[in-house]
Amino acid sequence: MIEIKELVKSYGSTNAVKGINLSIKSGEILGLLGPNGAGKSSTLRILTGYLKSTSGTVSVKGFDVNEHELEVKKLIGYLPESAPLYSEMLVYDYLKYIAELREIHKEKIEQRLKELAELCGIKNVMHKTINSLSKGYKQRVGLAQAMMSDPEILVLDEPTTGLDPNQIVEIRNIIKEIGKRKTVIFSTHILSEAEATCDRIVIINSGKVVADGTPDELKKIMEGDIKIKITLANANNVTEKLKDFEGIDSIEEKEFNDNKEVTIYSTKDIRKELYLYIKNTDWIILNLSLEIKSLENIFRTLTQEEINEK
Amino acid sequence: MKNRSILSIGKKEFLSFFLSPVGYIVIGIYLIVSGWFLFSTIFLTKSVSLRDFFNLMPMILSFMIPALTMKSFAEEYKTGSYEMLGTQPVTTMDIIIGKLLATWLFVIVMILPTLSYPLFLSTLGDLDSGVVLSGYIGALLLSGSFTAIGVFTSTLTQNQIIAFLIGAVICFFLTIIDGMVILLPNFIASIIEYISTGFHFQNISKGILDSRDILYFLSIIFLAVLSTERRLQKK
Incomplete structure (x- = not known):
């Protein structure tokens, strides 16, 4: 039209x-x-x-x-x-x-x-x-x-x-x-x-x-940019232990009120696998959440890139 | 161009003069000024004629009319309402003609009460009705030309005051320019006389209806409308 x-x-x-x-x-x-x-x-x-x-x-x-x-x-x-x-x-x-x-x-x-x-x-x-x-x-x-x-x-x-x-x-x-x-x-x-x-x-x-x-x-x-956030209690060496876990691109680990806040970047949703893995350890899961890139992020990435190019 | 759109635009523009006090103020000022100039001298000269009234008319109108036309486009630009008007299914010519006719009609309404002057004077003595009639025809043409010039200057800026000043300067200049010709050599003088509004208006107001004078006013209107259209062309 x-x-x-x-x-x-x-x-x-x-x-x-x-x-x-x-x-x-x-x-x-x-x-x-x-x-x-x-x-x-x-x-x-x-x-x-x-x-x-x-x-x-x-x-x-x-x-x-x-x-x-x-x-x-x-x-x-x-x-x-x-x-x-x-x-x-x-x-x-x-x-x-x-x-x-x-x-x-x-x-x-x-x-x-x-x-x-x-x-x-x-x-x-x-x-x-x-x-x-x-x-x-x-x-x-x-x-x-x-x-x-x-x-x-x-x-x-x-x-x-x-x-x-x-x-x-x-x-x-x-x-x-x-x-x-x-x-x-x-x-x-x-x-x-x-x-x-x-x-x-x-x-x-x-x-x-x-x-x-x-x-x-x-x-x-923007799929492929999946972010999984886990809050763990009673956990040690999380990065070390999850290093070879299948499907994980990178891991960030932070100490927060005696708990560990772990952010995992992945190409697909691997929450199930992570849960099954953590079940076999002594770690206690306080929180497990998934963040797909929202349109807001897409918008920001697309429009920001251009500004950076200038 | 469509007559219906011109009519709608003209009607809206004409009525808008009465929505704000500007219209009433301008009419009031005009009647006071022109009435005062006429009646303050009429009993001194002891002659029953409207000569002074018509002599002064171009001078007064060259300030009054730009005050009426200044808003026609400048205000629309300023408030952005021209974007709304310009995207309606009408041509720019419809808009220009509509606005021009509305203001012209308003000026006529403003001059209309002065018809009481000749009526009053005719009771005092023998008034030449032919001269009066020809004077009012001149007034009609003169106000049309000044309105067209004013509408044009209104497209030059977003600022109404500037639009008014430019318009008033152009109209005033055209009115008085023939007064300077005494000092100039003949061939330049005749050119300047030809472009002077004052010169042509005086001819008509003396009672001489010459097609050259009428043609002059019509070409001023035509030129101003054409320039306005050029200004409004999309950028």
Whole structure:
């Protein structure tokens, strides 16, 4: 549905986007993830027709964003970062204005505003001025604006920034709800958010795609990095004795309150074998736990590596 | 370009003047200033004409209109709302024309109460209605040109004050520049007279409706709109 090819965007001498290739299928909820300044917003702004790319092409349903600007804009509902609205207007007037620009039939406007007020939970603020609203409500008004013409694609730039945890959950639920019927692309720098809502995560760093896949796939990329933590009482020479144990890559041992804290790095889950081995010794197991590299770690490794390369 | 979008944008922009006190303040100041200049001298000169009123009009409007247009794009840039407007399915031309027409209409609304001046004067003596009519046609064209210039200068910066100052300087300069021609050789003088708004407006307000003067104002509007479009082109 959306094809981004070799997209480059530079502002003066700085390159914000350095050759992004991405193809997005219809009906996907795609999370664009990356640290601040990675080029997420620039990519979304080009996709929505607000900025012009320096080179490369972006097409939506076969329409090039530069040549068929209006067609593409009709297909996309867009919520810019921090939802900039006209602060002196009433919410109702503002949404009505957007409905007119989106060419919704005059008789259907009232009906549509009611639906959106229901869906976005802004029913009781419709007759307030926008600058009297809290950040969460502004975000929802912005969301209602983006969904006005029931577009096939919804682009949301950091929709949950600056919201409190309850509001974040609400916005996420709305996104999931919409995502059942529409293609949703949203950017965030919070990983757990992408993990909780997306079908597919694309990690961008310094203007390039560094990882792309479902949350589970991304986790698998890092498989082989298994960490097992054991706390032992009444144990001595643990490193020495486990040295030749099959499947262990390396061992770290620490003294902690008369107990031994042992961290074992391995390529596979060997908790069973370890337990059976320890059962035959005098050691007492206080704790045995497994840590698979989380997405958080993947994100940090991928984005940190780049910084180190610089 | 779509008429419907222009209409929607224009309506929203026009009504937004009344959402903040700026609109009322500007109308108030305009009526006080122009009324004071007219009535403080009318009984001294003992002539029943609106000549002084129309002579001063370009001067006053060159400050009033940029104060109205300064927000049209500068504010949208500042708050970021242009990103929302620019990604709606409308062309930049729709946005420009919508904003231009809205402000122009507001200026007309601002000038409208001054129609009471000729009504009042006609009770005092014999007022040439043809000159008055032609003067108001000139006012219409003049305010359109200044509005277009103001809208353009509003795209130059995020700062409304700077937008206002640049706009006011351009409008004021175009108004007074023909006053300097006495000192210049003939061929330069005629060029400067041609680009001067004041010169063309005076012709019309004297009662001479010349197509050259009308064409001048229309080309100013056209040029300003074109430059605005260039400025708004995506970067």
